[in-house]
Every structure is written in structure tokens, then in C-alpha cells.
Amino acid sequence: MNFLSGIGRATLTFLEAAGRLALFTLTALSHCVRPPFYLRHIGRQMVEIGYYSLPVVGLTAVFTGMVLALQSYSGFSRFSAESAIATVVVLSITRELGPVLAGLMVAGRIGAAMAAELGTMRVTEQVDALTTLATNPYKYLVAPRLIAGTTMLPILVLIADIIGVFGGYLVSVYRLGFNPSSYINNTWQYLEFMDVVSGLVKAAAFGFVISLMGCYHGYHSRGGAQGVGAATTNAVVSSSILILVLNYLLTGIFFS
Amino acid sequence: MSEPLELNGAMEVPKIALRGVKKAFGPKVVLDGVDLDVKRGESVVIIGGSGTGKSVLLKSILGILQPDSGTISIDGEDTTHIGGRDRERVMRKFGMLFQGAALFDSLPVWENVAFGLIQGQGVGRREARERAIATLAAVGLGPDVAELSPAELSGGMQKRVGLARAVCTNPEIIFFDEPTTGLDPIMADVINDLIVKCVKNLGATALSITHDMASARKIADRIAMLYKGKLIWVGPVSEIDNSGNPYVDQFIHGRAEGPIQMQIKAF
Numbered sequence: 196m197n198f199l200s201g202i203g204r205a206t207l208t209f210l211e212a213a214g215r216l217a218l219f220t221l222t223a224l225s226h227c228v229r230p231p232f233y234l235r236h237i238g239r240q241m242v243e244i245g246y247y248s249l250p251v252v253g254l255t256a257v258f259t260g261m262v263l264a265l266q267s268y269s270g271f272s273r274f275s276a277e278s279a280i281a282t283v284v285v286l287s288i289t290r291e292l293g294p295v296l297a298g299l300m301v302a303g304r305i306g307a308a309m310a311a312e313l314g315t316m317r318v319t320e321q322v323d324a325l326t327t328l329a330t331n332p333y334k335y336l337v338a339p340r341l342i343a344g345t346t347m348l349p350i351l352v353l354i355a356d357i358i359g360v361f362g363g364y365l366v367s368v369y370r371l372g373f374n375p376s377s378y379i380n381n382t383w384q385y386l387e388f389m390d391v392v393s394g395l396v397k398a399a400a401f402g403f404v405i406s407l408m409g410c411y412h413g414y415h416s417r418g419g420a421q422g423v424g425a426a427t428t429n430a431v432v433s434s435s436i437l438i439l440v441l442n443y444l445l446t447g448i449f450f451s
Numbered sequence: 452m453s454e455p456l457e458l459n460g461a462m463e464v465p466k467i468a469l470r471g472v473k474k475a476f477g478p479k480v481v482l483d484g485v486d487l488d489v490k491r492g493e494s495v496v497i498i499g500g501s502g503t504g505k506s507v508l509l510k511s512i513l514g515i516l517q518p519d520s521g522t523i524s525i526d527g528e529d530t531t532h533i534g535g536r537d538r539e540r541v542m543r544k545f546g547m548l549f550q551g552a553a554l555f556d557s558l559p560v561w562e563n564v565a566f567g568l569i570q571g572q573g574v575g576r577r578e579a580r581e582r583a584i585a586t587l588a589a590v591g592l593g594p595d596v597a598e599l600s601p602a603e604l605s606g607g608m609q610k611r612v613g614l615a616r617a618v619c620t621n622p623e624i625i626f627f628d629e630p631t632t633g634l635d636p637i638m639a640d641v642i643n644d645l646i647v648k649c650v651k652n653l654g655a656t657a658l659s660i661t662h663d664m665a666s667a668r669k670i671a672d673r674i675a676m677l678y679k680g681k682l683i684w685v686g687p688v689s690e691i692d693n694s695g696n697p698y699v700d701q702f703i704h705g706r707a708e709g710p711i712q713m714q715i716k717a718f
Contacts, residue, residue, distance in 0.1 A: 312557075315556075316555075319551055319553055320549045320550070320551060320553040321553050321554075321555055321556075323510070323513075323515050323549070323553065324547070324549055324553040324554075324555070326513065326514070326515055326542065327513055327542060327545055327546070327547040327626075328542070328566050328567040328570060328571055328616075328620075329539045329540075329542040329543045329545075329567065329570070329571035330539075330566070330570045330571060331539065335570070
């Protein structure tokens with residue numbers, strides 16, 4: 196009986212959490228499309244997410260491109276297919292590694308910051324204070340972050356794509372001795388519009404998920420510093436897992 | 452709709468009216484049928500020990516928490532279950548001073564004070580800044596404080612900024628949540644004086660919760676005592692010493708012995 200009640204309790208807890216997240220998402224989305232819009236806040240969040248994440252995302256992208264070129268060379272040279280390196284680098288970066296790695300880096304940087312900021316605001320009654328000042332916390336705190344996350348991630352990933360391909364180019368040309376013009380030619384030759392677009396759509400989805408998880412866990416944090424710490428951890432872990440799951444699902448939709 | 456009060460033969464709708472308000476968290480009953488009327492321009496202080504549901508009562512009136520049953524009316528309008536735009540409209544009548552001031556860390560002091568003007572009433576930033584600085588002066592803070600961040604202020608100054616924020620929009624109703632907690636006796640009295648002055652100047656209705664009796668005596672017209680989720684005594688501040696209620700007597704004299712037994716667990 197204890198075993199069965201344990202299953203029942205776990206199921207109810209899961210359903211309650213899923214329902215609460217669904218309600219939070221719908222409420223937040225409804226505030227994203229209804230005026231008034233806090234443009235100053237949206238702008239501030241865009242700078243925070245897009246501009247300040249650029250160094251870490253760029254660094255990740257350049258090293259990923261460089262490692263891809265090195266690895267592809269050592270593997271492909273076994274069957275004399277070195278000319279495919281440029282194609283492998285550009286397709287891997289635009290389709291998968293650009294959006295996923297940028298998503299994971301931003302989840303660590305931004306998701307954690309959002310959860311910590313909103314969590315602290317919650318436990319110090321700043322969220323309640325917003326309500327007493329006739330300001331809806333969803334509209335003031337959550338909607339700007341969702342809008343900024345969803346719009347800035349694709350821009351970040353587009354830049355990461357370019358930097359990643361450039362990293363592959365650097366290694367291929369200056370370390371492996373490829374001809375620069377033929378490397379660039381090979382890069383363009385097999386790259387299709389859909390490869391880049393699919394990566395950007397993924398990035399938008401990841402940006403939404405990162406902001407949503409950061410806001411959701413921060414907004415519902417309880418119990419002082421420990422609660423804020425738990426909210427931060429949960430935001431990063433849940434958004435990272437959701438990024439990986441969503442990546443599989445979106446890849447299935449785009450390329451199966 | 453609440454029953455109107457009969458005063459001097461005239462019917463007056465209470466500013467705030469609670470009828471049978473109940474709220475429980477799981478098995479723990481926090482409010483167990485609270486009835487209270489607060490008249491226009493009156494200052495009511497709710498006293499009671501820690502964990503007796505004072506904050507839950509305030510948050511229920513503000514709509515931050517939903518009561519399980521009962522009704523809450525503001526100016527005769529049932530606001531128990533309203534949300535969205537209607538809630539924002541009703542909230543424009545309110546100002547609140549939080550226990551920990553709850554100032555927004557990300558904004559300078561003047562923007563904290565002017566927040567309700569800019570976001571809630573759509574006042575321009577320049578005009579809002581001027582009004583914020585004037586309100587800061589009314590609570591004894593100079594314009595040099597306006598550009599500081601809340602983290603740079605002492606506890607007493609934060610409370611004063613919180614008070615300035617609560618009154619800056621000229622609200623009809625002001626809530627004070629433990630306004631003197633954590634302050635030294637002199638600063639506590641300064642805050643009490645400011646509360647009395649601000650409420651009088653605005654002609655506002657005030658509802659405060661505290662367990663500081665000196666504060667309650669100074670700012671209240673009427674005092675209500677909350678115990679185990681019910682208001683066990685409500686009366687004018689002048690009658691608090693002769694309430695004839697042993698619970699009230701024990702509380703106002705701060706005695707460990709009496710009908711109120713603190714639950715202290717031995718570790």
C-alpha cells in the first residue's frame with residue numbers, strides 16, 4: 196500500500212508542477228502580447244542577454260570550430276576525405292553545435308541570473324510590492340525577459356555561427372595548410388538556407404525556454420537564501436535538459 | 452456586498468469591509484472567519500503575536516493571497532476574486548509600507564518613490580522625479596539621497612523611503628506592515644510620527660499590523676487583536692488598557708504567563 200501511495204503522491208506532485216508551469220507560461224505569454232509594453236525593460240534585458248553574453252558565446256564558438264576542424268582532419272584523412280572538413284564544420288556549427296552550445300552557455304549565465312534576481316525579489320517581498328504599486332509582476336518582470344530571450348538568442352547564434360566557421364577556417368588554413376579560397380568555397384558550396392534557419396529557430400526556442408525556466412523558478416522560490424539557491428540550480432538544470440530534449444524534437448521535425 | 456455601517460443616523464459604506472474571511476494552508480488554519488470594518492479616514496491597528504495571521508490578512512485584502520471563503524470589499528465593491536485590470540484599478544487606491552521596506556534594488560531611491568506615479572499612473576519621469584524628491588523631503592530625506600541605491604541606505608532610511616513610496620501616489624488607503632520592527636526606539640518613534648503626519652495630511656484610511664504596542668498606541672484610532680485566526684477584541688485605543696479581555700491584557704503587558712501559551716519546542 197505504501198508503494199502505491201508513493202506512486203500516487205509522485206504522480207500528483209508531477210501533475211501539480213506541470214499544471215503550475217503551464218499556467219505560468221500561458222499567463223506570461225498573454226502579457227507578452229498585451230499592452231502596456233515596458234520597452235525600457237525589454238531593451239535592458241536584450242543588452243543583458245545579447246550583448247553581455249557575446250564574449251562567452253563567441254569564445255565557445257571559436258574553440259568549437261577549431262576543434263571540429265582538427266578532429267575532422269584526423270578522422271577524414273584516414274580515407275582521404277580532407278576536402279569535406281569545411282562542409283562538416285559549417286553544417287555541424289549551424290545545425291547543432293551553434294544553437295546547443297550557445298543555449299547551454301546562456302542557460303548557465305542568464306537563466307541562473309534571472310532565477311536569482313526574481314527569487315531574491317520574491318523573498319524580500321519586492322514582487323508583492325509591485326502588486327501594491329498597481330503593476331503586474333508578470334508584465335513588468337517576466338514578459339520583458341521572455342521577449343528578450345526569444346529574440347536575442349537567434350542573433351547570438353547567428354554571430355556564433357560566423358565565429359565558429361571562422362575558427363574552423365583558422366585551424367584549416369594556418370595549421371593544416373588548406374587553401375583559403377577553396378576552404379571558403381567548400382564552406383558555401385553545400386550550405387543550404389535551411390541549415391541556418393533551423394539553427395536560428397532552435398535558438399529562439401532555447402531562448403524562450405531559458406527565460407521561462409529562470410523566471411518560473413525565481414518567481415516561485417520560497418524560504419530565503421536557500422530557496423533562491425535552489426531556484427537558481429533548478430533553473431539551470433531544467434533549462435539545460437529542456438534544451439537537449441527540444442533539440443532532438445526540433446531536429447526530428449526539420450530533418451527527418 | 453458588506454452591510455453598511457450606521458453612523459449618526461447616516462449610512463456610510465466602510466472603506467474596507469471583511470466578512471467571514473477564512474484562509475488555511477493545508478491543515479493549518481490561519482484566518483478563521485475574520486469580520487472587520489475600517490471606516491473612511493480611520494486608522495486601525497491589528498495586533499497579535501508572531502504567526503497569528505496578521506500578514507496573511509493584509510495580503511488577502513491586497514489580493515496577493517486568495518481567501519478560501521468570505522468576502523473582502525473596498526468602498527463597497529467586492530474585490531475578493533477580481534484580477535487583471537480590475538485588480539490594478541483597485542490597487543491604485545492603495546499604498547503599502549512593507550516590513551523590510553521591499554525597495555527595488557535595481558532602481559535608485561527616487562525611482563523607487565516615483566514607481567507608482569510612473570508605472571501605475573503614467574506620470575512623466577521628470578514630473579515624477581520632482582514629486583518623489585518632494586515626498587522624500589516630507590519624510591526627512593534630502594535630495595542627495597534620491598540618486599543613491601537602496602543598498603546604500605541604513606534600515607531607518609530604507610523604512611522612510613518605503614514610507615515615501617507608499618504615500619507618493621496620494622493613496623486613499625495605506626497599509627503598514629510592522630513599520631517599526633528592527634528599528635531603534637528613537638527611529639521607531641520618528642517613523643510613527645511620520646506615519647501619523649502622512650496619514651493625516653492625506654486624509655487616508657490606514658490599516659497597520661504590529662506587535663509593538665508603543666507604535667500601536669501612537670498611530671491607532673482603533674485596535675483589533677488577532678488570536679488563532681479570529682479577532683478576539685476590537686475597540687478604541689483609549690480602551691485598550693481596560694479591555695477586560697485577559698488575552699489582550701497579557702499581550703499589551705508582554706507577560707509570559709496568561710491564557711496565551713507560546714508553543715516552545717524543547718530540543
